Amino acid sequence: MLRLRQIAILVLLIGALPPVQAHAQDQGVAAITAPLEGAVVSGLVPVIGTATHPQFQRYELAFGYDPNPTDTWFSLGEPFASQIVNEALGSWDTTGLTDGTYLLRLRVYWSDRDFLETVVRRVRVQNATPTAALTAPAAEATGTPTPPSSASGTPAAASGAQPVIALPPTSTPRPTPGPAGLVGGSGSPVIATRLNATMIAAAFLNGVRLTLVIFALLGAYTGLRAIVRSRRRR
Amino acid sequence: MSDKYLIVGLGNPGREYRLNRHNLGFMILDRLVEHHKLLPFTKRQGKALITTGLIAGVSVLLAKPQTYMNLSGEAVASLMRFYEIPARQLLVCCDDLDLPVGTLRLRPRGTAGGQKGLKSIVQNLGTDLFPRLRIGIGRPPGQHAATGHVLQDFTEDELELINLALDRAVPAIETFLKDGVVLAMSRFNGPATREDAPKSQPPTSESEE
Numbered sequence: 001m002l003r004l005r006q007i008a009i010l011v012l013l014i015g016a017l018p019p020v021q022a023h024a025q026d027q028g029v030a031a032i033t034a035p036l037e038g039a040v041v042s043g044l045v046p047v048i049g050t051a052t053h054p055q056f057q058r059y060e061l062a063f064g065y066d067p068n069p070t071d072t073w074f075s076l077g078e079p080f081a082s083q084i085v086n087e088a089l090g091s092w093d094t095t096g097l098t099d100g101t102y103l104l105r106l107r108v109y110w111s112d113r114d115f116l117e118t119v120v121r122r123v124r125v126q127n128a129t130p131t132a133a134l135t136a137p138a139a140e141a142t143g144t145p146t147p148p149s150s151a152s153g154t155p156a157a158a159s160g161a162q163p164v165i166a167l168p169p170t171s172t173p174r175p176t177p178g179p180a181g182l183v184g185g186s187g188s189p190v191i192a193t194r195l196n197a198t199m200i201a202a203a204f205l206n207g208v209r210l211t212l213v214i215f216a217l218l219g220a221y222t223g224l225r226a227i228v229r230s231r232r233r234r
Numbered sequence: 235m236s237d238k239y240l241i242v243g244l245g246n247p248g249r250e251y252r253l254n255r256h257n258l259g260f261m262i263l264d265r266l267v268e269h270h271k272l273l274p275f276t277k278r279q280g281k282a283l284i285t286t287g288l289i290a291g292v293s294v295l296l297a298k299p300q301t302y303m304n305l306s307g308e309a310v311a312s313l314m315r316f317y318e319i320p321a322r323q324l325l326v327c328c329d330d331l332d333l334p335v336g337t338l339r340l341r342p343r344g345t346a347g348g349q350k351g352l353k354s355i356v357q358n359l360g361t362d363l364f365p366r367l368r369i370g371i372g373r374p375p376g377q378h379a380a381t382g383h384v385l386q387d388f389t390e391d392e393l394e395l396i397n398l399a400l401d402r403a404v405p406a407i408e409t410f411l412k413d414g415v416v417l418a419m420s421r422f423n424g425p426a427t428r429e430d431a432p433k434s435q436p437p438t439s440e441s442e443e
Contacts, residue, residue, distance in 0.1 A: 069388075070261055070393070072261070072268050074264075098247075
């Protein structure tokens with residue numbers, strides 16, 4: 001009777017191991033831990049999470065407008081070929097995006113068509129107004145088009161529209177940071193701060209998980225010792 | 235002369251107009267970018283947001299004018315001058331009040347037909363000899379003003395047809411680039427059908443963060 005109870009305790013202890021570990025090994029995981037729903041982001045945003053599967057092929061990151069009734073998604077770079085556990089999955093360059101809410105999607109493929117998916121909703125992109133728009137001389141700003149009020153189907157440009165500076169076309173491409181690096185080429189101090197905060201959160205979660213595992217192992221050890229002792233007494 | 239093609243989607247800038255019927259041109263370009271995994275429209279050049287890439291083996295420049303609809307021609311003409319793109323290598327994607335919802339019509343040339351963005355492009359280029367891809371949004375019922383109609387969001391029922399039309403627009407543009415406007419017209423002009431929907435597998439599990 002005593003042994004049965006001890007076995008039951010052991011089973012319970014093993015069951016108390018962090019669920020993510022077992023889930024990752026058995027079925028695969030598609031999870032984004034940063035940014036989370038409701039997060040306010042700007043600039044180059046590191047996307048942190050887990051992308052694993054026993055038959056892992058690749059994972060893909062994409063963003064879309066929120067709401068997204070046309071189900072249109074923009075991929076964040078090329079598909080990634082290696083599995084990631086609670087680390088940087090890629091980065092999302094939000095510079096140039098209209099401020100507002102977006103969706104962030106992670107798909108982990110284990111065949112050409114089968115995938116696990118997770119979507120983070122209501123991620124608010126809030127980039128500062130471009131400096132050029134604020135500091136441009138008034139003379140240049142007069143180039144801002146103001147559609148005639150008679151224009152059918154065209155909203156008035158003055159209603160909440162940002163000033164548009166008429167710059168001549170330039171062939172100089174803006175560098176687009178690759179998804180591999182967290183900070184990328186931007187090196188902005190704001191981004192560095194965000195990165196640290198996110199990494200600290202991830203490290204904290206890792207610490208919690210490790211503590212749980214240690215407690216579970218100690219419990220298992222104590223249980224086994226109790227079983228051995230009871231056998232000796234007999 | 236460049237061998238690059240310029241594909242322009244017409245719409246009004248700003249999130250409040252994003253799902254308006256009048257922003258169908260932007261939606262077509264977004265679907266094209268998604269399908270070909272091109273970089274999103276985060277780069278501004280002149281008065282437009284642009285992205286570039288290869289579609290059907292053809293070098294393309296995709297542009298969303300940020301000038302408001304009735305001044306779209308300024309952005310388009312500026313890009314065409316800069317890249318030395320001839321009018322026959324321009325494709326303008328926009329909405330059309332006179333076509334039933336979801337019906338696709340590709341034409342090698344034509345009048346603006348009341349579309350202010352097309353009208354502005356014709357004025358700025360000085361020619362109407364450029365291809366255009368229009369998707370119908372239907373006329374408002376009764377005597378309702380067209381202005382209000384085009385600046386309203388699609389209804390749920392319309393979105394179903396529009397999504398099918400967007401799926402149909404992607405191969406239509408690919409065919410236009412690869413085989414020319416005549417073949418693309420003969421294959422894709424007409425109403426969107428359920429056969430246009432992409433045959434994709436649903437996700438096997440979904441977790442919401």
